[in-house]
Amino acid sequence: MRHLITPLDFTTDELEKLFDLANDIENNKSKYSKICEGKILATCFYEPSTRTRLSFESAMLQLGGQVLGFSDAGSSSASKGESVSDTIRMISAYTDICAMRHPKEGSAMVASTAASIPVINAGDGGHQHPTQTLTDLLTIRSLKKRLNNFTIGLCGDLKFGRTVHSLINALVRYPDVKFVFISPEELRIPDYIIEMLKEKDIPFEEVIRLEDVMPKLDLLYMTRVQRERFFNEQDYVRLKDFYILDKAKMKLAKEDMLVLHPLPRVNEISIEVDSDPRAAYFRQVKYGVYVRMALILTLLELA
Amino acid sequence: MLNVGKIEEGFVLDHIPAGKSLAIYHHLQLDKLDCTVAIIKNARSNKMGKKDLLKVECDINLIDMDVIAVIDHNITVNVIKNGEIVSKKELILPKEIKNIFKCKNPRCITSIEQELPHIFVLSDGKKEVYRCKYCEEKFDTRSFF
Ligand SMILES: [Zn+2]
Numbered sequence: 001m002r003h004l005i006t007p008l009d010f011t012t013d014e015l016e017k018l019f020d021l022a023n024d025i026e027n028n029k030s031k032y033s034k035i036c037e038g039k040i041l042a043t044c045f046y047e048p049s050t051r052t053r054l055s056f057e058s059a060m061l062q063l064g065g066q067v068l069g070f071s072d073a074g075s076s077s078a079s080k081g082e083s084v085s086d087t088i089r090m091i092s093a094y095t096d097i098c099a100m101r102h103p104k105e106g107s108a109m110v111a112s113t114a115a116s117i118p119v120i121n122a123g124d125g126g127h128q129h130p131t132q133t134l135t136d137l138l139t140i141r142s143l144k145k146r147l148n149n150f151t152i153g154l155c156g157d158l159k160f161g162r163t164v165h166s167l168i169n170a171l172v173r174y175p176d177v178k179f180v181f182i183s184p185e186e187l188r189i190p191d192y193i194i195e196m197l198k199e200k201d202i203p204f205e206e207v208i209r210l211e212d213v214m215p216k217l218d219l220l221y222m223t224r225v226q227r228e229r230f231f232n233e234q235d236y237v238r239l240k241d242f243y244i245l246d247k248a249k250m251k252l253a254k255e256d257m258l259v260l261h262p263l264p265r266v267n268e269i270s271i272e273v274d275s276d277p278r279a280a281y282f283r284q285v286k287y288g289v290y291v292r293m294a295l296i297l298t299l300l301e302l303a
Numbered sequence: 304m305l306n307v308g309k310i311e312e313g314f315v316l317d318h319i320p321a322g323k324s325l326a327i328y329h330h331l332q333l334d335k336l337d338c339t340v341a342i343i344k345n346a347r348s349n350k351m352g353k354k355d356l357l358k359v360e361c362d363i364n365l366i367d368m369d370v371i372a373v374i375d376h377n378i379t380v381n382v383i384k385n386g387e388i389v390s391k392k393e394l395i396l397p398k399e400i401k402n403i404f405k406c407k408n409p410r411c412i413t414s415i416e417q418e419l420p421h422i423f424v425l426s427d428g429k430k431e432v433y434r435c436k437y438c439e440e441k442f443d444t445r446s447f448f
Contacts, residue, residue: 084416104410105437106435110412110419125438127410127438127439
């Protein structure tokens, strides 16, 4: 039995198969609409994340399966002090597969060792969120038709941004990917990632202003720059516009560049960009459902 | 009078960084054995200036040598038989260490679920890096002294 706990649990070959399946689901939805009949997905959310939970539930419902679960710790047995291991044993008796979100790091891994059903990590604190990474990869692969040979800009909070770190770790497994890190000094990419890139001899550069690098990017991954991450208000006011994507900055970009964002956005992408054909962040949400559908089928061995 | 200079059967841990012998004494759980243990602090050393030594009069197989490897690879383990050093035991970094060190990451699942074993896994043999099996936080070998 397999689980998905970290984005690197699947080899690149296994990911190819998963993404092919996701694209087949995208193009032949009716073929898959009853495939999970009689199966139940548990969504065990110890902290609320409506977006992720709905994506999982939509995925299972579109496969003809059913869902049950809880959406915050207060309504679960965790509030009575039950351990993750005991909860997953109970859930294993009720359902066929489980997506778990928990504020503590390593919780999904603990669940997977006690479970008798496949466990999908739907986020364990600031640690891993593998289905977001799979969503990002599927979006790039589907829209760019490749996962190699491009220059990707990662913009915003690169220090605390878990999705960014996971995406980098996943992308370094593919050839000819160049990285451009765009962030204020305070929110630079962590040293351990820089060291890893140097060790693997992967080209990267670090810049402060998004405008300076726009023309060379094939992909732009935007993240939010939060006010509270700055040391003082002056720095925030001085720097924030560098990290807001608007029409003027889009003019500098390639015709076929794509803009991705894990969502929710606040103001880092101006709404005037939404109508630009290069804005791919809402299509990304759809790929999030397709990749979860493919993942459920793969882990249930129904694919 | 107790002779701390020589032991008949047992082992000597040499080249312990000065001041660390007591921490090692506890991590090896020597307090739970009823054999003779001599702790020598601040002995002179050509190599290190000052060093600590631990002389333990018990079967070396009763001790978890993995702990020493994780704490400090440079510590030497001399096996003593009939008052003589008969061999030096090589320290090999264990792939996994269980329930000896605790994960100190406050965001780790082990911080709220007490019954979970604390496990560290060797993630980089060259750099001697261990990571918590659950949260993958790096284990800092200096942190437990
Ligand atoms: Zn931990």
